[in-house]
Amino acid sequence: MSVPTPPTLAFNVDPQSGTCALSGELSLHTVTHAQAFFRAQSGLKAVDIAALTRLDTAGAWFLLTQSAQGDAFAVTGASETAQSLLKTVAAAMPQPEAPLAKAPFVQAKLAEFGERVFSGVSYLYDITGFFGIVLHRIFRAIRHPKEFRFTALVHHCEEVGVKAVPIVALMAFLIGVVLAFQGSTQLRQFGAEVFVVDLIAISVLRELGILLTSIIVAGRTASAFTAAIGSMKMREEIDAMRTLGLDPAMVLFVPRILALLVMLPILGLIADVAGLFGGALMAWIDLGISPQMFTTRLVSGTGVNHVYTGLVKAPFFALIIGIVGCHAGMQVESNAESLGRMTSNAVVAAIFAVIVADAIFSIFFARLGI
Amino acid sequence: MTDQPTPDVIISVRGLRNQFGRHVVHEDLDLDVRRGEILGVVGGSGTGKSVLLRAIVGLQKPVGGSVTVLGVDVLKADEDTRSALEARWGVMFQDGALFSSLTVRENVEVPMRAIKGLDPAIRRQIADLKISMVGLPYNAGDKYPSELSGGMRKRAGLARALALDPEIVFLDEPTAGLDPIGASGFDALIVDLCRSLGLTVFLVTHDLDTLHATCDRIAVLAERKVLVTGTMQDMLEVQQPWVHEYFHGPRARAASAAPQSDRD
Numbered sequence: 001m002s003v004p005t006p007p008t009l010a011f012n013v014d015p016q017s018g019t020c021a022l023s024g025e026l027s028l029h030t031v032t033h034a035q036a037f038f039r040a041q042s043g044l045k046a047v048d049i050a051a052l053t054r055l056d057t058a059g060a061w062f063l064l065t066q067s068a069q070g071d072a073f074a075v076t077g078a079s080e081t082a083q084s085l086l087k088t089v090a091a092a093m094p095q096p097e098a099p100l101a102k103a104p105f106v107q108a109k110l111a112e113f114g115e116r117v118f119s120g121v122s123y124l125y126d127i128t129g130f131f132g133i134v135l136h137r138i139f140r141a142i143r144h145p146k147e148f149r150f151t152a153l154v155h156h157c158e159e160v161g162v163k164a165v166p167i168v169a170l171m172a173f174l175i176g177v178v179l180a181f182q183g184s185t186q187l188r189q190f191g192a193e194v195f196v197v198d199l200i201a202i203s204v205l206r207e208l209g210i211l212l213t214s215i216i217v218a219g220r221t222a223s224a225f226t227a228a229i230g231s232m233k234m235r236e237e238i239d240a241m242r243t244l245g246l247d248p249a250m251v252l253f254v255p256r257i258l259a260l261l262v263m264l265p266i267l268g269l270i271a272d273v274a275g276l277f278g279g280a281l282m283a284w285i286d287l288g289i290s291p292q293m294f295t296t297r298l299v300s301g302t303g304v305n306h307v308y309t310g311l312v313k314a315p316f317f318a319l320i321i322g323i324v325g326c327h328a329g330m331q332v333e334s335n336a337e338s339l340g341r342m343t344s345n346a347v348v349a350a351i352f353a354v355i356v357a358d359a360i361f362s363i364f365f366a367r368l369g370i
Numbered sequence: 371m372t373d374q375p376t377p378d379v380i381i382s383v384r385g386l387r388n389q390f391g392r393h394v395v396h397e398d399l400d401l402d403v404r405r406g407e408i409l410g411v412v413g414g415s416g417t418g419k420s421v422l423l424r425a426i427v428g429l430q431k432p433v434g435g436s437v438t439v440l441g442v443d444v445l446k447a448d449e450d451t452r453s454a455l456e457a458r459w460g461v462m463f464q465d466g467a468l469f470s471s472l473t474v475r476e477n478v479e480v481p482m483r484a485i486k487g488l489d490p491a492i493r494r495q496i497a498d499l500k501i502s503m504v505g506l507p508y509n510a511g512d513k514y515p516s517e518l519s520g521g522m523r524k525r526a527g528l529a530r531a532l533a534l535d536p537e538i539v540f541l542d543e544p545t546a547g548l549d550p551i552g553a554s555g556f557d558a559l560i561v562d563l564c565r566s567l568g569l570t571v572f573l574v575t576h577d578l579d580t581l582h583a584t585c586d587r588i589a590v591l592a593e594r595k596v597l598v599t600g601t602m603q604d605m606l607e608v609q610q611p612w613v614h615e616y617f618h619g620p621r622a623r624a625a626s627a628a629p630q631s632d633r634d
Contacts, residue, residue, distance in 0.1 A: 006486070028482060028496070028534065032489040056535035057503070057567065058496050065495075081568060088566035094495075094502040335516045337470050 007054070011037055018045035019076075026052055026059035034059075038066050050077025060089040130327045131319075134257055137249045152255035153262075160221050160256075161263025165270060167220075168213050172271035175208055176200060176278025184287050193287045197294055200279035201302040209275050210268040210310045211358050214317040217264060218350035222325035225256055226346040229329025230339045238330075248330075257322035264318035268311050309370055313361050317354050324350040378405045380538065380570055381426060386435035388421055395421050397594040399435070403538075408564055408571040409599075410581045413591030414612065419574045422591065423540055426572070427461055428452065440537065457484075459538040460531030464546060466523035468515040474501060474526045475511035481533040500529040505559055521552040525559075532563070539564075541573045545580050557583040578625035590616070602626075 009030035012021040020041070026034060026049070038044075047063065049055060064086065067073050078086060103111065141148040183196040229252055232238050238248050276298070283289040289297075328346035332339050381403035388396040395418035403409050413419050424430035426437055428444050437444040442455050460481075468477045478497040482488060501511050504525040515523055524544060531539055544560065545553035561584050564571050575581065581588055582602065589599040590613050598608050605617045616622065 028485055028488060031492055031496075032487055035489065035492065057499065057532075058492075058535070061496060061499050062492075084566050088503070088562075089499065092499060092503040094498040094508050096498070096508060333516075335470070337516065 009034055013041070013044075018043050018073075019048055020044055020046070020073075021048040021051060023051035023053075025054040026062065027054055027056040028058040031058050031062045034062055035066075042071065044071045044073045046074045046076050048077045049075060049082060050079075052082075055082050055085060057085065057089055060086045061093075064090055064093065127323060127327050130330075131323050133249050134253050134323060134326075137247070137254050138258070141250065141254055147250055149251060149255050152251070153259055156256050156259035157263055159224070160217070160259045161267060164217060164220060164263075164267060168216055168267050168271050169274040171212055171216060172204070172209055172274035173278035175212060176204060176275035176280075177282045179203060179208075179275075180279040180282035181286060184283065188287075194289065194293075194297060196279075196283055196287060197289065197297040198301050200283070201276065201298050202306055204275035204279065205272055205302070205306040205310050207310065207358070207362075209271040210313055210317070211354070213267050213271045214264065214314075214321065214354045214358075215351055217260070217267065217317075218321045218324075218354055219347050221260065222321050222328070222346045222350040223343050225322065225325030226328040226332070226343045227339065229253075229326055230332030230342055233330060233332045234334055234336070234339060253322075253326045256326060257319065260318040260322040261315055264321075265311050265314040268314045272307065272310065305370065309365060313358065316357055316361075320353045320357060321350045324353060379403065380405045380440055381572065382438045383422075383426065384436045384438075386422075386425060386437065387433045388418060388425055388430065389433055394594060396425075396432075399595040401589055401596045401599070403570060403572055404587075405537075405570055406564075406568060407586040408560065408573060408584050410585035410588045411572070411574045411591060412576065412581065412588060412616065417591040418594075419591055420542055423461075423542055423572065423574050427459065427540055457481075457534050458536055459540065460534065460536040461540045462524070462527045462531040462542065462544065464543045465520070466515065466527030468523060468526055468530065470515050473512055473514055474506070474518070474529070477515070477526060478511075478529050478533050481530065485534075497529075497533070500532055501526070503532070503563070504529045505555070521548050521556070524548070524556065528559075532567075535567065536569070538570045538572065541571060541575075543575055543577075544573065545575065545577045550579075553577065553579065554583065560584050578622050582625050 007025040007027060007029045009022060009024040009026055012023065013019070014021070022034075024030065047067075049063070052059075060082075063075055067075070075086065102108070179200050180196055183199040184193055187193050187195055187199070229238075232252075238252075241248050241251065280289075280291055280294045283294055284291060325346050328342045328349070332342050379402045381401070383399060383401040386396050386399040386401075387394070399422070401422075411419050411422065421430055425432045426439065426444070432445070440455060440458060442451055444452070444455070447455065468474070469480065472480070475494065475497045478500050479493050482493050482496065498508065498511055502508065506522060506525050506529070510518065510522060510526070515526065518526065528539075528541075528544075531541075541560070545556050548556060557580050560571060560573070563569060564584075571584075573580070573585065585602070587599055587601055588605055590597045590605070590608075592610065592612050597610060598605070598613065602617075605613065608614060608617070
């Protein structure tokens with residue numbers, strides 16, 4: 001079978017009787033052509049379709065609308081099937097409704113802006129309420145330890161923490177390498193190479209270690225929480241739990257958020273160690289600062305309070321990531337698009353909130369002089 | 371059944387074999403669909419009703435056998451022949467399978483976009499016509515699939531399957547998940563469109579009411595092949611246990627007791 005030739009339609013107008021005989025195919029393929037031809041005609045009284053080889057719904061629709069809009073012509077020569085087709089199409093003719101009146105541009109934009117502000121505020125309101133529920137369930141779990149799912153906690157600790165160790169350690173190691181390399185090129189200009197140790201130690205321990213760990217965990221874990229809880233919500237598993245007397249907050253949210261609370265400080269500590277190791281290695285290769293010298297300089301020059309300042313932020317970041325991830329999961333509706341949308345929203349919101357919280361901590365510590 | 375398809379047979383399946391790993395779904399399966407009929411395919415869960423449909427429309431490559439649709443060997447056809455053939459059939463999937471990022475009208479317009487030189491304004495109006503033909507209100511055209519109920523999504527899926535005025539329509543479980551009123555409305559719609567547009571319908575279903583209300587012939591899938599084909603009357607006389615149970619069970623009695631007047 002070769003590629004079929006495009007269907008054609010021919011017109012044969014008899015000006016005296018006002019009859020137009022069609023031959024060929026009146027279908028989707030030729031209807032545009034037919035419309036152009038009929039626009040140029042006037043005074044048609046009848047259209048003969050006896051010689052058509054094919055008439056489809058588009059063709060029938062065309063004959064009916066042309067006859068209704070322009071000259072009211074009669075359709076003659078229709079076979080039995082063509083007549084039944086014309087009848088079906090005539091019965092199904094869409095009745096257009098007037099589209100809703102649109103608001104003026106400025107008004108529409110203002111309304112859109114207002115809606116966005118409102119949804120932002122109500123999101124904050126919602127998530128505060130969600131935080132309250134989770135806090136309540138955590139205290140309830142302390143009072144009634146039997147209701148708490150310890151196995152789930154261990155499982156999530158593994159998922160959230162243990163499995164994230166390689167990527168977190170590698171990331172921190174590379175950050176240490178980069179800092180040592182960049183720092184050494186700049187500090188060499190002043191002959192102050194040895195200060196690269198302070199540079200690495202303070203930036204990794206205070207800020208970068210925990211912040212970058214949190215960002216990686218937010219990307220990994222917030223999305224996993226949203227996807228897991230969201231798909232349960234989508235398949236009505238959450239509703240099923242409620243009818244079985246299980247509290248979704250206690251069963252799903254508390255173990256996940258507690259697992260993050262336990263694991264994120266540990267991951268932060270691992271990141272700190274890996275970052276210092278990467279920095280020390282690079283300082284040794286690039287600047288010739290031996291590991292012994294690095295250690296001595298690190299211990300004498302950098303107070304241990306930098307470690308605390310960094311790690312004290314971990315539980316707050318963990319709460320933010322856990323709450324945002326679980327909350328987004330509960331917002332998933334019963335279709336797959338909303339699952340995808342909420343998952344990416346959760347990651348963006350969690351990373352953004354972590355960075356905002358980090359900025360607030362920086363200002364807070366600076367004011368306190370820590 | 372002869373091996374030489376008679377002229378009015380428009381789908382002919384011969385010796386079809388489908389298997390997933392070591393699990394054989396179909397073996398030596400033969401089936402004919404005649405022009406202008408509504409053929410209902412029934413069978414227990416897991417007998418491969420949907421697999422058969424997918425094999426005929428080319429979504430599932432069978433291990434062996436041949437499938438001839440409208441005189442074209444589907445499995446051996448080249449790309450051009452296949453795409454010409456695809457314009458001559460329409461498929462309605464179980465939940466409509468509408469593109470979720472497009473409105474219903476845009477969904478119906480998708481197959482028509484392939485037609486060269488079709489005026490977009492006309493395309494829009496013909497999409498509106500198809501939407502109205504399947505019994506959806508005019509304003510449904512502007513809605514997104516997620517805003518529609520299950521029954522409306524199925525109707526919209528049918529409108530998209532009908533967009534190019536196909537000769538054959540494949541329907542996968544058209545009434546599954548619909549309430550009885552919606553389901554019988556859909557049955558009536560299928561019969562109506564089939565008769566007035568001269569469609570041939572290949573219908574996979576579980577619904578005995580649909581079988582009674584719409585189908586000219588029924589094909590029963592069991593024991594990895596088409597066990598029997600025939601009219602509802604023929605089915606009632608088959609002695610094979612599963613077929614007997616299916617057509618004589620309590621639900622079957624209720625369905626056959628229903629008035630047959632809605633067939634016309």
